[in-house]
Amino acid sequence: MDKTPRDHGGNLDAAMHRFGGDRAQWIDLSTGINPVPYPMPQLSRHAVAELPTTSDMAALREAAAACYRTRAHVTPLAGAQAAIQAVPHLAVPGLARVLSPTYNEHAAALRARGWTVEDVPEIDALAGAECAIVVNPNNPDGARHDPARLAALAAHVGLLVVDESFADPETDLSLAPHLHSGPENILILRSFGKFYGLAGLRLGFALSSGGIARTLADMAGPWPVSGPAIEVALRALTDTAWQAETTARLTRDVARLDTLGLRAGWSLVGGTPLFRTYATPDAAAAQEHLARHQIWSRIFPYSPHWIRLGLAGTAAEWSRLETAL
Template identity: 55%
Template sequence: MTRDHGGNIDAAIAHYGGSDWIDLSTGINRAPYPIPPLPPEAWTQLPTQTAKQALLDAARLAYGSKAPILATAGAQAAIQMIPRLSAPARARVLAPTYNEHAACLRAAGWRVEEVSRFNQLDGADLAIVVNPNNPDGKSYSPEDLLNLSAKVDRLVVDESFADAQAPLSLAARAGENGLIVLRSFGKFYGLAGVRLGFVLGAQSDIAALDAMAGPWPVNGAALHIGTLALADQSWAHATTTRLRAECQQADALAEAAGWLPLGGTELFRLFETPDAETAQARLARHQIWSRIFPYSNRWLRLGLPAGQAEWARLTQALVP
């Protein structure tokens, strides 16, 4: 599968021109957590163990887990390290989904099979489930995932889009039957540039990943920002409420344009269009960038605009 990603706004600018773009090609919250003033030592000193522990404590509380946990430079860093936890064997990835899982496994020598049905994961040496899934938002119950973890040697559940869907999370059960849970900070909090994520699992797995990551896997600014943001539950609750209302607004606009809503999460919506490339070009004429996929000529994914001006641009593009 092509290793393509959203966020390639430079390609849009190169192709269409212009500079005043709204990048809706990612699942990153465009109304981010307000960055507080940072202490000078966040920039001038090496990250301390005290700051690292404060972040991990905040993450455990936010994710409702007491499991061993490691902070990484985004969930992506953990995705790249996990294939090295054991010798390459048979991996199965529930697809279509975030393509870095299969790509990183293949790069590490794993035999990767991308399967379309949940029960096809049974018997794998390593199984990957993104929950809720990107790009369609499909989700699986914690009970079904725990049952699956007993049928595979190691199960990785990527919860990068689970912040607004706490009942789905298996963070509290990480480590059971070798279960590994990934969390992303940058998407829900809208601060993808700080490169912060977490991996939870059994003590032996977290220790091995910690050794791979090295002594300073997360920068001082990310430690400070992440600690404050993860502890701000009032912001998280208000943001979840807002995003859910805006999902309905985005779906209604797409339906008015003749597109079929297929699902998504609180941070992005997936639509079936008559032709995805034509739909993307339609939005691009209004300098709105979207995401299309190499495995579907009809699917288009949109993040959510932020503020009245961006919503007005999207409305004009879809319902002129």
């Protein structure tokens, strides 16, 4: 079993332990979560006091399918992470290849279930794997891959997993609208919490063929997501005005963040409308400097130079970040 520590953003407890302060004093920019979340509605009694019904789940699947413009089968799960944990169980363990560097939970989940995992730097190197993983757009460098190229890759692997957790603001990147007419060995993962800023609801979706969907549903059980998550998502996934306004704001805000980063002497590695990764002379020193201002960031064990920042949410947070940089 793989015992390699899984480092993550969002580990604000570690920052507070090392640098002091309480949660209210810190700005957590270590994740790629929208800092201006979808407004929470008043929840109904049904959502919080009763088990989700079959019709509740059907409505959620329909809303997600419409939002992601897909005719694929939709399986709601407790976050995209739940789908990542399920992937190793979809086939007999064999050779998996992960387009790297990327989100480390994909490789870790596979290794924990006995898969042999190879990190590969080019998309063509995924061919021949019994399971191939691509994050599109990628976390943390923002690399983007043409959906048609990914669909073609499926013919050369056993199972192709495309993690689209950060694709909401860039809909043209999504393979989801084409999944119904493509190979049946593709699994697309979508996160609800990142774009809508409600990571605590723990909601995500797996888009796939019917066979994969039935297997995932059997593994997830009869109530894979909560009533509050369903009720909020039914509003958010159909709120096209909010989605458009949020995409425009995120685009403006990452341009603002780039201005601050470049002014600080950093160079842009890449990113998405929800985060940016920069190259610095010493990422650990840069992280510590920001932490002294009680701003938490994300660095990576495989690079001494990369530092990733999410977006500030308020005028006061932006001012503090500008001062610190």
